[in-house]
Ligand SMILES: Nc1ncnc2c1ncn2[C@@H]1O[C@H](COP(=O)(O)OP(=O)(O)OP(=O)(O)O)[C@@H](O)[C@H]1O
């Protein structure tokens with residue numbers, strides 16, 4: 001419609017252009033409607049969208065490395081991993097401090113398991129080193145500092161020096177270590193009090209006061225310590241041999257490589273892992289052939305979901321047709337039979353299939369009895385893809401039948417009659433007239449079945465064996481067994497994108513308004 | 520062809536019966552014979568079996584008993600798609616997923632006709648119903664009247680000689696209905712097709728048909744051209760069903776060949792033509808069309824019986840006046856007079872005398 005009359009735009013009674021006042025009144029109405037549904041909308045947002053976003057976030061989140069090993073992350077910035085050499089003593093000093101605090105916080109095992117996803121052996125490395133780190137002979141530093149001045153033994157001294165942010169800025173390593181250590185107690189509402197100061201604090205103090213460097217601080221203790229060390233260097237305790245002693249993997253380049261690779265706060269590592277790739281100094285590369293599982297699993301999930309959807313269409317279409325064409329009393333009875341599976345537990349149905357399909361199960365027995373299959377050549381129907389497809393087709397069939405039925409119910413029989421009166425045979429009438437009108441039902445059913453199938457988990461787990469499991473079984477494994485939630489989240493996110501992508505394709509090819517659930 | 524007596528019959532029902540449930544006969548002993556090119560209407564109240572007859576003819580229902588012949592051959596065992604009968608359904612049944620042109624070319628496609636020939640025929644059919652510009656639209660994008668035309672064109676496009684229409688105008692408003700009645704009649708006449716038309720609108724039946732079959736209760740009550748049906752109904756059902764009608768009940772007191780005297784229940788007597796009464800003493804229901812009642816003595820034959828009547832109500836309807844009278848205890852007695860310059864307007868409450876020609880007053884069965 002155009003309002004292009006010679007007198008310009010139409011005006012409402014109060015003189016504003018009609019379009020503006022129409023838009024305003026519509027906006028008011030929409031706003032009021034929105035307010036009505038706002039509580040529900042919020043509820044949905046919070047309980048539905050938020051977890052998905054959180055999951056997506058989890059698939060890239062990687063704070064644990066930089067939170068637990070902050071000094072190491074800083075130190076490794078100066079290390080060039082491509083040379084093939086492990087970093088020098090400086091990195092061991094940093095990780096010694098980090099680990100000492102992590103052990104106090106009991107975080108080192110968690111970090112170990114996180115890094116273990118990327119490099120096997122990391123978990124035990126951190127666990128072992130955590131046990132040994134208290135016994136490192138870094139007490140030489142403690143003795144030397146307290147010999148120099150007994151005041152170092154008193155936590156008050158530390159409070160005084162490192163309570164001053166200027167000193168922390170100038171001696172960051174020891175300053176930050178002290179603060180993190182002290183924070184451990186403060187978090188529990190106490191202060192360090194008269195507690196024994198740990199050796200690693202003195203080690204840190206040594207690392208930063210050993211070279212002569214200019215500091216603005218006038219603190220006599222610090223100045224004294226620096227002067228003393230520039231005159232006669234302290235006896236030192238080399239860390240590399242001690243770490244090697246704890247676990248010789250510390251001399252493995254890959255360990256350091258992994259820590260450095262995963263030090264950023266956000267990582268693409270989980271996603272790379274989910275598509276069978278890994279990080280390397282040269283960027284992302286494919287994993288060795290024998291470790292590639294996920295891509296194959298994604299393909300299998302897609303393929304099997306399609307097969308299941310297809311067999312649901314094949315089996316569901318005739319059933320829906322019969323349902324739609326029976327007198328309503330018998331149709332209702334049949335509908336109850338279709339819905340009956342919903343009344344029994346999914347687990348029971350799946351287990352029933354296990355009984356039916358096994359080697360010595362009903363189906364094989366019958367086939368052998370008829371003579372279709374030889375006794376020693378029984379069909380492998382379970383713990384493989386066949387089993388998953390059979391059981392899932394059965395379980396998802398109602399989701400195909402119901403939308404098909406409700407769409408077919410609306411197709412008037414007069415169309416078929418009309419087609420026949422126009423000269424079409426039964427088959428032509430069905431194929432050219434009835435079938436196209438039932439396509440929206442097939443579409444709706446297929447989307448339902450396919451989306452349910454692609455995320456299915458229990459049935460493949462029970463009847464799928466190893467060759468019949470889906471990607472969701474891997475996700476479940478990472479959530480509940482390996483506790484690699486990041487990878488689970490990445491796999492889930494890929495699955496989500498995949499489904500949305502397919503949905504988009506479907507919309508482009510078939511058109512989403514071509515989907516009817518009834519009416 | 521040999522088994523039929525009348526060689527000019529194109530469509531024939533012979534002793535056809537139909538029952539859906541094995542208990543009730545929906546169609547009882549139907550006999551009907553139509554020559555080629557006839558426009559026959561089945562008229563009757565709802566549930567009288569019209570659609571059932573049509574469906575049997577089209578092949579979607581099988582007759583429980585009897586024979587249906589098309590052009591001399593029995594079609595009882597021919598499947599619907601081989602009968603070559605065009606059909607317009609009550610709800611049009613245009614295929615919603617096809618465009619108008621595709622709908623029309625469907626019957627041609629299943630007859631394996633070439634593309635160019637198909638297009639030519641589709642265009643011709645669309646032109647015929649004056650819908651040439653609508654070939655690319657979907658049925659849902661058409662108005663009711665337009666859909667109706669397309670349904671008609673689709674039934675005609677494959678050149679069926681027999682076209683069945685089941686209340687094709689049922690969903691249209693009055694004006695469009697009248698227009699389409701005219702269109703359908705014109706097209707049918709031009710093409711010379713045979714049409715079986717179902718309706719329960721009597722005006723439609725009267726204006727369009729060559730002959731009308733009035734159905735009631737599974738039986739054809741009367742099969743006759745429209746004027747005969749209106750002026751000479753054969754029983755009181757037809758008299759009541761077609762047009763407006765006044766009835767008075769009474770007993771036959773005298774039979775004189777083609778005339779009789781009926782004494783009404785209040786004692787007054789009147790002249791009538793006996794239609795389906797045969798002997799004195801029989802109860803009867805006499806029927807008089809409202810426009811055949813006369814109250815102007817000059818126009819009545821002098822020896823006719825007259826009745827006293829009381830004017831109850833005068834209704835001005837523009838072209839006619841409609842006056843409700845009380846006659847012999849029946850206060851629903853209607854008379855219609857033309858709005859002519861010299862016409863009398865009857866005053867409610869006044870007493871008048873009415874009468875009619877004996878041949879306009881038909882003594883029918885009392886049922
Ligand atoms: N498929 C069926 N099964 C059982 N009974 C039926 C069936 N179709 C029609 N009937 C019955 O047969 C009788 C005649 O029906 P029919 O449809 O022929 O009436 P009609 O004259 O076309 O009525 P209308 O003017 O309402 O269309 C009705 O009593 C109806 O209930």
Ligand SMILES: [Mg+2]
Nearest residue numbers: 569570571685
């Ligand atoms: Mg009907």
